[in-house]
């Protein structure tokens with residue numbers, strides 16, 4: 001924890017925010033390099049990141065301190081950064097470098113880990129996955145790179161002094177997990193209900209500081225990031241064969257029997 | 270032939286179906302070697318052998334006392350010592366994390382939510398809610414691949430299942446996040462959601478926390494029960510049964526959606542189901558677009574009739 005003595009402890013919280021294509025619009029891959037075609041759909045803040053921001057704001061309200069947004073992405077990512085600031089975060093760091101284009105999730109975790117080394121923090125909070133890549137590995141890889149406790153898939157977070165305790169969502173319930181700060185926390189959407197930015201906060205967000213950071217500034221080894229050095233490679237992609245048009249019937253009293261007949265034709269009953 | 274490490278999933282000592290699928294996949298690539306953590310390997314060995322495990326590496330239960338990192342240390346160590354060709358895990362939320370950390374340690378790469386793998390380690394994915402299929406591979410080092418349950422059928426082939434104890438000297442960093450308590454929610458007698466051949470899910474259309482209309486149909490088919498987020502958020506059904514982007518991804522032979530509109534986030538978790546049946550009173554609901562058989566009607570009429578009909582035909 002940052003401060004000792006007479007003053008209450010204050011916490012430095014960093015929230016990782018990613019801009020992703022809107023799931024409501026059509027998403028495409030770019031045939032030239034098999035990376036996400038960011039021009040083909042609107043960018044929005046990754047939905048789960050809003051829960052991460054909310055949790056950070058709740059922690060700040062409880063323990064004092066500061067919430068910093070860290071986002072790696074191209075120029076357009078500023079939209080998501082502003083949105084995050086308008087929810088109430090204090091400032092932001094925008095890691096933006098052409099060298100990062102096409103980085104896969106492990107490379108992104110490495111780059112974020114390097115960027116995090118440029119700032120002081122007690123907790124890093126992120127969404128447990130993004131709606132575009134959906135790999136769900138960034139939080140774990142980040143903890144690995146930073147050598148910090150991995151408190152991922154949290155649906156509840158409590159901090160008491162230097163100790164952090166979460167409920168980690170599991171397949172059949174949850175685990176209570178404990179660690180000492182600093183730590184990496186990823187959240188699932190059950191954790192809270194993200195707030196809507198107020199008009200006042202939206203206006204205030206325009207004046208909040210956004211620090212630009214490039215790969216060199218974060219001491220990112222250019223040989224470890226970017227499409228050319230990606231750890232994985234998409235060999236090809238194609239539209240999934242469309243599902244054959246199904247049968248649609250209106251229930252006129254025998255809907256259940258008709259489904260049973262269909263299931264029987266498929267040998268399910 | 271090089272070894273292919275398969276991290277075993279188990280519930281109370283019982284090998285999960287997905288592990289038998291992974292062993293089947295591993296045989297295409299090399300020699301399957303199962304990795305077992307904790308007690309009970311002796312009893313599980315027969316099952317692992319039945320699906321082709323030539324080796325069974327057994328690591329101490331202590332690894333389960335901390336979050337993810339110890340498993341990654343174990344897998345990275347084994348991959349190095351045994352010069353493994355690949356590491357396969359199931360694509361559960363936790364194992365994807367294990368896969369990611371292992372790949373960082375090995376300086377290799379990770380492929381998650383894979384639905385198929387070829388002998389030369391090209392992995393198939395289904396992305397953007399099942400609308401796009403991609404093929405990918407890891408470019409350097411030992412590929413770490415997380416495969417979705419129910420992606421390929423498990424086929425038996427006898428293996429020797431030679432047991433070997435492995436010790437791991439856990440680093441301090443691996444012990445940084447300690448599990449102090451495990452809380453299991455009521456599981457019941459139904460098959461597990463991600464492994465079930467048939468899933469019957471209920472959504473907001475169920476209308477109340479009385480999910481019996483869904484459960485009765487599920488039980489008539491020997492199916493697992495799932496729920497949409499709307500149903501979970503309303504407190505009608507427990508969280509661990511949520512299907513979708515932020516819930517579980519299921520890929521059963523048959524998925525029946527009762528009173529679920531088919532929002533993109535729900536579809537992301539079920540669109541790779543082989544056959545989809547929907548009951549929804551709204552003819553415009555997007556779920557009809559991806560269904561093989563849809564009934565436009567009231568689920569409270571249709572589902573009980575279906576349940577009765579199935580029970581009759583048994």
Ligand SMILES: Cc1cc2nc3c(=O)[nH]c(=O)nc-3n(C[C@H](O)[C@H](O)[C@H](O)COP(=O)(O)OP(=O)(O)OC[C@H]3O[C@@H](n4cnc5c(N)ncnc54)[C@H](O)[C@@H]3O)c2cc1C
Pocket residue numbers: 047048189471472473474475496497498499500511512513514515516517527528529530531532533534535538548549550551554566567568569
């Ligand atoms: C970050 C994020 C993550 C999300 N993750 C998930 C997720 O993992 N899983 C998920 O499911 N959703 C998820 N959602 C929510 C998703 O967008 C939808 O809101 C949700 O799937 C809707 O659930 P539903 O279909 O049950 O409810 P609704 O969309 O309200 O649909 C109910 C349907 O029931 C029908 N109906 C009503 N009464 C009857 C009746 N008597 N008989 C027959 N039909 C009837 C209606 O016609 C309607 O189509 C997520 C959203 C966000 C923002």
